[in-house]
Amino acid sequence: MIATPPVASSVPDPALGSGFVLKHHAAASCSVGAGLRSQLYRRYPRVTLCAPSPAPLASALRCAWFVQGTSAGKLSPPTSQTSLPELGTLPLDWIGGGGQPSRELSAAEDERECSPLPVEPAHWCYEIQAKEPNSHCQGPADWSGDCKKTHQSPINIDTTEAKVNPDLKPFTFIGYDQKKKWVVKNDGHSVKMMLADGSFIAGGDLPTQYQAVQLHLHWSQEFDRGSEHSIDGKHFAMEVHIVHEKGTSSSKGQDSKDKNAVLAFMVEVGDEMNQGFQPLVEALSHISKPDTNTTMKESCLQDMLPKKEKLVHYFRYLGSLTTPNCDETVVWTVFKEPIKLHKDQILKFSTELYYDEGKKLPMKDNVRPLQQLGNRQVFRSHAPGQLLSLPLTTLLVPTLTCLVTSFLQ
């Protein structure tokens, strides 16, 4: 069963981080378990597993593990790309069980690790990454899952076509005034503040209360193309997304069209430093590389957003997540009033953050191209110039500053 082996080396090869290709060998015959596979994708986000069809690809994965575990294997080294390392130089810990003595897989291991599974697609990425030389990731045009469906996001919002819906009343923000030390991470696609703990929205014609889960951004170095949505054809410097989930944890698994509520805020250049954003901006230098995180200085969500009385103007439509698998489960709210950041604050995102471990590709243009509106209708909260018809309470509520929630710490 053991063919002429490439010998597994214990020396990790940093070159692997920039992407490599596994070529299958026709003699192999099964797949690696999901855990090992996701570990592979996490560790090498730009890897492409190259094979003519799903079954041989699964074989390649299994064989890579086999090579690692046994110091012998059935896999031929990559042949099409001479600059790529041979499989024999795979670091021993990259697919589990590093340093094991040479042996055949036991029947139980074979059952556990090599059960036939659907093959995951190549890792997704943005256009700017896909067009890098030697890149093997899938750019937006090749995204799979629901990304090819017809109710996708982002879209251009044509304000003259947006229909006034009187039910689109102001939101209630619950816990947005809590001052907290948020954990923020570079997830290889964006920068993400993890929010799950006591922040909710209600109102705004949502069927129920939604819990804030995370806040992330999209941006460019060019101030007119960093937003995902556009309004009357105009893109902004950045776009902030606060992702919420419906109801309680028990209903989270359900895939309804309104499972998520995402609040989208455009960001444009302002004259002053935005102090509400400073804790996030200052954290960026600690999370330059993908899969790293840090804790921000104390801050609250409310201080990052425009004043409450401005948040009564918004657009509403049903769409999707803007990253794979592009689930069509999102009630979108795109606010008219932009957040203003100083240009130095905006540029920090492109200069401090990187897509890759080797810090060669700055994280920017993490923006999905516009999608067709199709047969969908965009609604707006109310017609312009009707400010005085708002409930008095909306106008009179003062802008609260952050509350220190020391009892929660």
Ligand SMILES: [Zn+2]
């Ligand atoms: Zn987003």
